[in-house]
Amino acid sequence: MSSTTLLTLPARRRARAADDEPNVPASMQPSAGxxxxxxxxxxxxxxxxxxxxxxxxxxxxxxxxxxxxxxxxxxxxxxNLWENIRSVLTYDGGHFTQWLGYSLLYAGAAAVVGTVVSMACGYAFAKFRFRGRRYLLVVIMAGMLLPAALLTIPLFFVFSALGIVNTVWAIIIPSCVSPFGVFLSIIYCQTVPDELIEAARLDGASEVRIFFTIVLRLLSPAVVTVALFIYIGTWNEFLLPMVMLRGKDMLPVTLGLYTWQNYDTEMLTLQVLTGSMLSVIPVIVLFLALQRYWRAGLTQGAVKA
Known part of the structure; x- marks a missing residue:
């Protein structure tokens, strides 16, 4: 009797599935259920x-x-879609497009600067041993556990003393600091081979050149993943701009739509809903455009090279 006839029915099904995917062992194939x-x-x-x-x-x-x-x-x-869109773009002197532009500014600047800072910190923690390293890691972990809302009021007093309240810097600077981005960067940077870095040092490359020309290029999916986390976090920020900004000119779109929702003189539910839909479109487009990078970046740090 051949070995095939000895297989049970589920085992036969897994074997047939393995024929379709020859690189996967039959024992690892999931059952139909x-x-x-x-x-x-x-x-x-x-x-x-x-x-x-x-x-x-x-x-x-x-x-x-x-x-x-x-x-x-x-x-x-x-x-009535186009009429609702026209109403949102023209209502209140066209503030919606201004809010959308400031949201793109805040989120884009924070994503670029915050990603470079996070990856640089992650590279330092992953590849260097220095005094106080463990204590700084504890601080980063604590920063991940603390809600960002707890730091908003202390930041307001600091920025008020510096004279940057009601400026774009009051939103961009705090958004560039991401403990979670640093934590992800540490995991990603651990996958960079030490031999490659040592070879670059022997060739005379400085640490800055190694970071920008080797590490960031090798970890491009990871860079996109960290940037997307920071971008989405800044785009959805609500309490920070509410505390730091005055007036309606520099508001992000999330807070701007909230001011419309609280108008007592007229009902703006349609404008708020339409504006919410329009504000989601840039995020969806960004995810679709970068999906091949961030999908790879999510699993890049799962296995250390």
Whole structure:
């Protein structure tokens, strides 16, 4: 009797699946039930995250009466999307486009500067041994555990003494400091081979040149991943600009839409919902454009080289 006939039915199925993927052993192939359960869980998770976006898009296509008289997850009697967008872009002197521009400025500057700082700190912690290293690591871990809101009021007094309250620096400087970004960078930088760094030092390269020309290039997926974390965190920042900024000119889009929501003289629900949908588009485009980088970066530090 051949060895194939001795296989049980699940084992045969795994063997057939292994034929489709020859690099994966048959024993590691998931069963049909496991695949089905995994697919059901993934679909449920996708619906959980996409349903609010669908609701937001549907509401922005409606008129005010349709928002009340039609199902919340389906379109109304008439398409009013372009009229709602025009209303958002022109309302209140066109402040929405100004807020969107400042959000791009805050998030973009914080992502660029914060990523360089985080990766530099991660490289130093991963590849150098110096006095006080363990204590600084404890400080970084504590910074990850502390809510950022606890530091907002102390930062306000510091920035007020420096005279930079109600300026873009009051938002960009705190957003560039990311303990979580430093923690990720330490893990990523540990995957850089020490032999490569030593070879560069023997060739006369300085540490700054090694960092910018070798480390950052090798860890480009990791760089994009850290930058996206900082970018999204700054884009969604609410309490910090509320405390640091005065007036409506330099507000980010999140806080600007909040000021519309609190108007007592008129109902601006449609404008707020449409503005929220428009503010999500840059983040979605950024994720889609950089997905091949951050998907690789999420697993780059999983196994040390």
């Amino acid at each position: 496991t695949r089905t359960i995994t697919m059901v869980v993934l679909i449920a998770a996708a619906l959980y995250f996409l349903l609010p976006l669908w609701w937001l898009f549907v509401q922005t296509t409606k008129t005010r009466p349709d928002m009340v008289n039609t199902p919340s997850l389906w379109f109304g009697s008439e398409l």
